[in-house]
Structure formats: C-alpha cells, structure tokens
Amino acid sequence: MTVDRLLPTRDAEDLLDLTRTVADRELAPVAARHEREESYPEGLFAVLGEVGLLGLPYPEEEGGGGQPYEVYLQVLEELAARWAAVAVATSVHTLACFPVATYGSAEQRERWLPDMLEGRLIGGYSLSEPHAGSDAAAIVCKARPIADGYRITGTKAWITHGGKADFYALFARTGEGGRGISCFLAPGEAEGLAFGRPEAKMGLNAVPTTSAFWDGAVLDRDRLIGAEGQGLAIALSALDSGRLGIAACATGLAQAALDAAVEYANERTTFGRRIVDHQGLGFLLADMAAAVDSARATYLDAARRRDLGRPYSRQASVAKLIATDAAMKVTTDAVQVFGGAGYTREFPVERYMREAKIMQIFEGTNQIQRMVIARSFTHPEK
Template sequence: MTVERLLPTPEAYDLLDLTRELTTRELAGRVDDFEARGEFPREVLRTLGRSGLLGLPYPEADGGSAQSYEVYLQVLEILASTWLGIAEAVSVHTLSCFPVALYGSERQRKALPEMLGGELLGAYCLSEPHGGSDAAGLTTRAVSDGEDWVVTGTKAWITHGGQADFYNIFCRTGEDGPKGISCLLAAADTPGLLPQATERLMGLRSTAPAQIVLDGARIPHDRLVGGEGQGFAIAMKALDAGRLGIAACAVGLAQAATDYATGYAKEREQFGRPIGRFQGVGFMLADMATQVSAARALLLAAARLKDAGRPFSIEAAKAKLFATDAAMRVTTDAVQILGGYGYVADHPVERWFREAKVLQIVEGTNQIQRLVISRSLTG
C-alpha cells in the first residue's frame, strides 16, 4: 500500500523518491543473493554514500545533508522495506559518525566529509562478550604508554567488524563505573586491532557482526574523542538516536510484510474466493496495518522532539520497544497468512520473520527499554 506521508519540505519528498529509486535499482535484485552468500555489500553502501544517504542528519559544512531526523528515519524505513541489512548498516554508520561529529577535535573532524560520504565506513564498539546491557561494566582497558593508549580486551556484536575503516572503541581509562570510560577513534589498520570471523546469524547474514579483539592495540593519544572519562556519556547520547534508527528499520520491515501478505491474500483463493475476504484473515491484516501505523506515529513523534532540541530519550525507548515488538508480531502473522508458502524461501516473509527477531535485541534489548521507561515513571 502507498504510505501517506506529511514531510516538512518539498526537498524531503524528492529525497524519498530518490531513495525508492535506489532501492529498486540497487537493492531489490541483490538482497537474496547477498543474504544467501553472507557477503557484505560494501559497494552498495558506497553507492548510497555517493548519493548522499550516509550522512543525512549531519550539517552540510561537515559533508552531511542537513536533513531532520524526521526525514532521515523515513529514508531508513524505505531502505528496510527492501533490505534490512542495508538499512541497519546505514543506521550503524550514522551512529558511528556521532562521536566525532559532536565531540571530535579539529584534527579528528577533518575526516568527517569522507565519513559522512561513506568512503570511510564506521563501527561502534561498545558491547562485550560478557556485557551488553550493562554498558557501564565494560572491561576493555586502555593504559597510557608514551604517546599512545595501549588497549586490551574484546568487543562483541560489532556491525561492520572486519569491514569498517574506523572503529569507536569504548574502553576503561580510569575508575570502575561509567565515569572511567573513554572513547578512542581507531583506524582499521591499528596494530593489535584484530577482527574475528563473522557470527553465524539467523538473519541479517549479509551484515553479520564480528568480535574485535584488542591485543595491546596502540592508539595515539590524539585519537581520544572528547575528554577522558566522557565516553559513557557519548555512548548513551548516541544510542538515544540509534534506537530511533532501529525503530525505523522495524517499521520498514513490518510495512513490507503487511504489503506482501495483503497482496497474497487478495490473490490466493480457497473455497471459491480470495482468503483476504474471510474475516479471520482480514482481521489479521487490519491489525497488522494498525500496528505499523501506530509504530510509525510513535517513531516520528520522538524524531520531532529530537529535531526541536527537546528531551527525547524516553520517547525513543518507547518507539524502539513498540516498533520492534510490532515487527515481530506482524512478520509472524505474515508467515501465517501465507501458510506453508510462508515457511519457504521462495517468499520473502520467512526472511523478514527471522530478521525481525534481532531488532528486539540490538541497540538495547526491549527489556532494557522497559526498564528505562519504567524508571522514568517511578523515579
């Protein structure tokens, strides 16, 4: 179905038209092959970068496109409706540019045009094998030695691990707890920075994450982003925006599943009529469409708060929670509507079903989102 959108500028409508054109030309015919082979689509991301889609919410002076989050998130939604792996990669890259764009030194910021243009791909290294939700408890440690930080530890679930050109390494430079965490900007060729084999995933196989082992990696002192001990604050502020990105991906995935199931229900006949005309199926489709619209509305309300410079972290948690849970429900129902055909790879709903699950986990599990929201209510 056609989604009716109210966008803030005529330019925004043109941008979404460009995005649809790129998804048709560059994504639609490739996604199944890349997912089947588990191949990372680096050249596709370069194409999107050269089209201006990898730096959308950043200022033009830095090499971005100066788009509002309200518009940027709808671009992600359209990308996700065709290839979730690409949309997630764009979201993660946008997140990876955040530390330098907002906290970087003058020297570090010189790389922003290449970062935001997608020529340099980024990775965001916060989680660890034994600590994802408890980000303040990370154990990767950096010790000052001469003109370098010497970093030892392991980062886990790193999207673009082994593919990125730069890595934001969140590590402990001081005391236990959040105040002892700093952010270091590491180049891919840093000695001792060792990407491991990619994980074998249920979905998102073309953009599977990898662990990053830091075996005495030497990162120059001038690669410290912000001040020493400021890393946790940087990470949390970035994740507020990153959660909106994942919510947008969930909306796009759920919209695609709703559209596909609706089309199937209009064509598939049983007992002499299309199955969509049976109340049992028709009500499922109605619930799916309503869930998608509600998720989009919650997402865009949070985005508009961010664009207005108002607090939005709680609304971002709500949007991430609701949209990703909705994507899981909607893709499950899409498989059910297709029946046996929903369980075979000839139809994309089985892939969307597998992919929806991870959205409830990344950028803070939905249990963490509930914790954030509940604490805001109870103090």
C-alpha cells in the same frame, strides 16, 4: 506499497523519491541472494554514500545532508523495506559518526567528518563485550595511557560491519585503575587488532557481525574523542538516537511483510473467494496495518522532539519497544497469511520473520527499554 508520508518540505519529498529509486534499483533485486549466500554487498555502501544517504542528519558544512531526524528515519525505513541488513548497517554507521560529530574537537571534525559523512569511510560501533551487552558500564576493555597515545587491550563483541568498517567508535576503560570509560575513533586496520569469524546468525547475514580482539594496539592521542572518562555519557547519548534508527528499520521491515501479505491475500483463493475477503484474514491484515502505522507514529514523535531540541530519551525507548515488537508480530502474522508457503524460502516472509527477532535485542533489549521508560517516572528528563 508506497507509504503516504507527511513530509515537512518538498526537498524531503524529493529525497524520499530518490531513496526509493536507489533502493529499488540497488537493494531489492539482490537482497535475497546475498542473504541466502551470506555474501557481503561489496561497493553498495559506496553507492549509498555517493547519493548522499550516509550522513543525512549531520550538518551540510561538515559533509552531511542537513536533514532533520524526522526525514532521516523515513529514509532508513525505505531502505529497510527493501533490505533490512543494509538499513541496520546504515543506522550503525550514523551512530558511529555521532561521537566525532557531537563531541569531537574542531580539528577532529575537520579531519575526519567529511569522509565519514560522505560515505568514503564506513563506520562500526564497538561498545558491547562478551559479558557486557545491555550493561555498558560493565565493559573491561582497557586503554592504558602511554607516551604517544593509548594502548588498547581487550575483546569487543557484536560489532555490525566488524572487519569491514573503516573506523570504529570504540569505548574502553581509562584512568587510574580503569575507573572511567573513554571514547576513541579507532581505525579499522591497526596493528594488534584482529577480528573473529562472522557470527552464524539467524538473519541479517549479508553484513557481518564479529568480535574484535585488541592485543596491545596503539591509538594516537588525537584519537580520543571528548575528555577522558566521558565515554559512557557519549555512548548513552548516542544510543538514544541509535534506538530511533532501529525503530525505523523495524518499521520498514514490518511494512515489507505487510505489503507481501496483502499482495498474496489478494491473489490466493480458497472456497471460491480471495482469502483477503474472508473476515478472519481481513481482520488479521487490519491488525498488522495498525501495528505498522502505530510504530511509524511513535518513532516520528520521538524524532520530532529530538529535532526541536526537547528531551526524547523516554520516547526513543518507547519507539524502539513498540516498533520492534510490532515487527516481530507483523512478520510472524505474514507467515501465517501465506500458510504453508510462508514457511518455505520461496517467499520472503520467512526471512522477514527471522530478521525481526534481533530488532528486539540490539541497541538495548526491549526489557532494557522498559527499564528506561519506568525510570523516567521517578527521574524525569529536564
């Protein structure tokens, strides 16, 4: 089903039409096969970059699309409705571009941003560690200053596009005693950098998630983004935007599950009636639709605040919480609508259900989102 969207401009409507066309042609026909075979879609992100979908919320003069977040997130939702793994990787790429775009020097932006935003370089985000996931301040990976730059030592974990990305937004401890955290633009291929085997995941299997092992790799000094010790502030400000990306992906996934359930309920008959005509099933579908619409409304509210330059951290956490919980419930209910058939791999809803679970975990677990929301009552945003 095509979502009836309220878009701010005719250009935005055209962009969504383009997104649907590309997603229906390039994503939808091959998603199930790649997920089943756990095979990476080589060349696909280059296609998304060529049509301008990988740098949408960044300035046109630096290679981006110049789109408000309100529009960019709806593009992500359309991608996720066809293939959640690709949409999540697109969101992560946008997140990985954030440090250079927001904190990079004029020289750094000129040197790297066009290739990043136009999709010639694909990015990953390297913040988490084996014992530092939601608690970003607990990372121990070190960047020791040396004469010509920084020597990186440590292990990173849960990197979307790990081993495939061309660059990583890397966060490591710097300064005397490693007290501060700094941000680096790390190349995907560096001597002393190795990646682990892709994680055997519950879902989103077409795009690898790996650990990274930094064994004394040297980064040039101009790879430092922002000032030494500014990394945690960069990471946390980026995550507000990243949470909105995941909220949009979760909403798209839930919309796909709802569409599949509605189609099946209109075709399947029991006791001489379509199952959609049974009140119990109809009410279930109504609750699913209400959850999807509510999720979309929350992420759009946060995005519009961001576009207006207003505080939106609490609203980003609300959107991530509401949208990902909705995706988990809606995909589970979609399996229920299909009955026994929904538990088989003949239909996509079992995959949607598996893919929804991680949405409640990455970019800060939903328990962390509740902490952020609760903290806003005693530490209001300015």
